[in-house]
Amino acid sequence: MYRSHNCGELTAANIDQEVTLSGWVQKTRNKGFLVWADLRDRYGVTQLIFDEERTDAKVFKQAEALGREFVIQVKGIVIERVSKNPNMPTGDIEILVKELAILNTAITPPFTIEDETDGGEDIRMKYRYLDIRRNPVKNSLLFRHKVAMEVRNYLSKQGFIEVETPVLIKSTPEGARDFVVPSRMNEGQFYALPQSPQTFKQLLMVGGMDKYFQIVKCFRDEDLRADRQPEFTQIDCEMAFVEQEDIVQTFEGLASHLLKELKGVETGTFPRMTYDEAMKKYGNDKPDIRFGMEFGELNEVAQHKEFGVFNNSELVVGIAAPGCASYTRKEIDALIDWVKRPQVGATGMVYAKYNEDGTIKSSVDKFYDQEDLKKWAEATGAQPGDLILILSGDANKTRARLSALRMELATRLGLRNPEVFAPLWVMDFPLLEWDEETERFHAMHHPFTSPKPEDMPLLETDPGKVRANAYDLILNGNEIGGGSIRIHDKATQQLMFKYLGFTEEEAKAQFGFLMDAFQYGAPPHGGLAFGFDRLVAILGGQETIRDFIAFPKNNSGRDVMIDAPSAIDDTQLKELSIKLNL
Amino acid sequence: MYRSHNCGELTAANIDQEVTLSGWVQKTRNKGFLVWADLRDRYGVTQLIFDEERTDAKVFKQAEALGREFVIQVKGIVIERVSKNPNMPTGDIEILVKELAILNTAITPPFTIEDETDGGEDIRMKYRYLDIRRNPVKNSLLFRHKVAMEVRNYLSKQGFIEVETPVLIKSTPEGARDFVVPSRMNEGQFYALPQSPQTFKQLLMVGGMDKYFQIVKCFRDEDLRADRQPEFTQIDCEMAFVEQEDIVQTFEGLASHLLKELKGVETGTFPRMTYDEAMKKYGNDKPDIRFGMEFGELNEVAQHKEFGVFNNSELVVGIAAPGCASYTRKEIDALIDWVKRPQVGATGMVYAKYNEDGTIKSSVDKFYDQEDLKKWAEATGAQPGDLILILSGDANKTRARLSALRMELATRLGLRNPEVFAPLWVMDFPLLEWDEETERFHAMHHPFTSPKPEDMPLLETDPGKVRANAYDLILNGNEIGGGSIRIHDKATQQLMFKYLGFTEEEAKAQFGFLMDAFQYGAPPHGGLAFGFDRLVAILGGQETIRDFIAFPKNNSGRDVMIDAPSAIDDTQLKELSIKLNL
Structure with missing residues (x-):
């Protein structure tokens, strides 16, 4: 047994107890006849004291040689501290060490493992496992876990069920941004990694699943703007037999719950604004209304x-x-x-x-x-x-x-106080947006978004004016969620693909499976996806998402720590050639 | 609002209430002056009645034309049934329909949407969204969600935190089974998809995360034996400052909790057996001891x-x-x-x-x-x-x-009664196994597994006899989990790679990042990974995992529903050539 207690839990109530602790040496102080060491683990820091008079000579000698980040195990007695530290939970006590075992030594870390470190971002990324030992990063990861648990338990209580959708899927027309994956079992063929589980969640609605969610990794192979990752996490949600108002109510409930549970903030009913109003008042479809x-x-x-x-x-x-x-x-x-x-x-x-x-x-x-x-x-x-x-x-x-x-x-x-939270719904987005480059209309959200029924006639006459049953949830000027009511009948979906410039063959080849599914009794449905990385960062009071990701990639999409992506070796390349049917 | 109640909740207590229901038409029965329809949703089935005398003539006519799997919305009054059905929760009542809206029609499904269907596996896979409407599949997916929630809440309460590890990683020496992913931002270079988050969870331990878990997708590009999937889900766990016994106790706790909460089974302390004993007594390292x-x-x-x-x-x-x-x-x-x-x-x-x-x-x-x-x-x-x-x-x-x-x-x-549960720990696995083909020793678990200290000397003299601090958790003859105490110092890890036939350069190129990390104060650590798909299937009383996966692939690794993998189009192929630097 490596420990009887962790380094964050001993108080005056434990005085005179014999305890065993394990952790990292944060720092030591040597006064000649006394040596102190701060022992750190995930839960806190406890002060150790080695006393020339009361500690075994061999142990005392070992203590004098302890370096920063050594991993040690100590056995000792909890005693009252002479000079107490009211700023730390264990500040009333220290451990008079009787036995010391060095579990592992450590060479000098490339930056200091302190809340305020001397390491720049590049070096901290390269030694991310050391960066994670620092409280700010550690606490960000603990916070991310807490948010995920709150989301899952809240949605689960509301009757949602989490369903895993495939990661190895078929490539879609926005294929240029898909990561493709050669398949060994089906030579010359490729899977794609999903940019979102959109079509699968719609199939779950056709399958009667009714209330679905998933906290899920998605992928986009594109030039990374600052603070974007090639792999990112979404809270993906979909409901059947709902109108826009049902969805807005449901996920306003989730967002309110998170703000209350995690930040102690009561926001009341979220304000709403149309897209047109947001553009007129703030020049922006995700206005910061703090x-x-x-x-x-x-x-x-x-x-x-x-x-x-x-x-x-x-x-x-x-x-x-x-x-x-x-x-x-x-x-x-x-x-x-x-x-x-x-x-x-x-x-x-x-x-x-x-x-x-x-x-x-x-x-x-x-x-x-x-x-x-x-x-x-x-x-x-x-x-x-x-x-x-x-x-x-x-x-x-x-x-x-x-x-x-x-x-x-x-x-x-x-x-822009990060501890003030101003949520906002922006609604009635345009269905289509004009793309200067390709000189045609593109779906502003995606081709499965339902136009407002009353605007349908405009599709022929003035497509840019057609509004969608689409909505974004904004928090402090960031889009944290977006969604829409979907098309759920084959004829409308076919029409939509036509307006988006697909030939009938293209539409069938790419999305035939979905339109086929719509023929077998598809219910009205819609949903919303939260950008989980962004949501966690904003709730955590930070601008950047990177600190809330255990092993983020840099702006070139590289994991500098493990040197990925990398060239593959000859055997693998040969294997790949076979897979690619080259 | 599409519904005031779902199709599984109305009872005699609701008689005389006006309700709105939505769902699928399971079947209809026409007696001339009376039409009954069973309305189904995720929650149950409610009987609708249309009465020539009491129902509007137009609505009655519509009802007569309802087909199987039509999606409808009805408004009506809850009335007492003449012939009650004690076998269904809503069996005491029916809805006298006043209004009927057809939300979507349905063509005839290719197989019957009943618990016992006439559809073979291939056709059910192709129309998985219809298969999911059937109770056995729907309930399997609901059960999977329940298991995942129990696992997360249990581990979270034990102080574990879920950390997401990357999906786009570096290829490893078992690379032949890695899926590789070309990268656009780093031409000529590849990510790999993880077969497990092994090295990342070890880095988290070096990072002081202490108790980690993750329910996570992993990937293996290999010929699929029956009932294996190229993407599969693990409950991946790791702990620091632990010995084998701590890990065994912790995850026996999890498994006991699941058996109790989900199956009402109290198993008591799990029996244990050495690998040698299992082979001698059962000829098998995962004996079924039911x-x-x-x-x-x-x-x-x-x-x-x-x-x-x-x-x-x-x-x-x-x-x-x-x-x-x-x-x-x-x-x-x-x-x-x-x-x-x-x-x-x-x-x-x-x-x-x-x-x-x-x-x-x-x-x-x-x-x-x-x-x-x-x-x-x-x-x-x-x-x-x-x-x-x-x-x-x-x-x-x-x-x-x-x-x-x-x-x-x-x-x-x-x-082999699927409702009897017999867990078993098999321990003291051999560290190495002889591979006839390559004529050398391979790591039985993986190269990070720690040998038993007392067997270390045998590494030079009789490597096949060295036992590892490795253990499997067996349930009803299936390995549902496996793990080990890991090596946590650079020297031993280097030695291990040497024994496994790596040159120093190969070891450094592949796992240098991990051995580097070990230099900065790596704690003793170990862990376990559960095969989540298998665990869910066994707890669900089934032999095959496929029913517990929403969108499984067939034995050729194909998603027959959406036709993946598939050839990619010219634009994508061109894009890929650029990525591959061809």
């Missing part, structure tokens, strides 16, 4: 004066940055430079300081008088002390730019 | 007579088939033919009937008298009425053959 700075459209009050830049713009739109009227010229110029960066792409920015004395001073005073500027303040909701910032140009692009500025300002102003 | 028929070795009592066949055999060994002394000559000849089949491979079989009158009649009476035969009975534990069956030859092969016969007889005699 703070205001709603868009004020200024076309009516700023056009038809002498200012050509505004007059020639499709949209003139502004926000009020709270308390920023005090910005210096230099600070404002820096903001203008910020929006002119290629990543944002504005060509310039107009501003107006709403001074505390009620006057407004703008960068375009030549064209606008105080009365005009008061109207700007009204439209943007600016108060005395605020700074009004205005962009103009093409409506969509200008909204996107102003949204970027809004988020940047909120970050600078400390309005 | 029944006796232990092997009796007869060398001492059957050799040194005139019977050359026995005298020239390394091993003479028999079992007593209970109550089979009454077998006719024809029946015994059939048994002899059975052991002579190439799959078993015996050249013949000696038998002795222990008659009820106490006499023994053998097939070799020429060589053995009653006194000799009494000794056979004693050695095999035969009682009057039993049939003693004896094989001889090479020890290992003979044991394997007699084991096959023992299992076959038990099946014929009805001794």
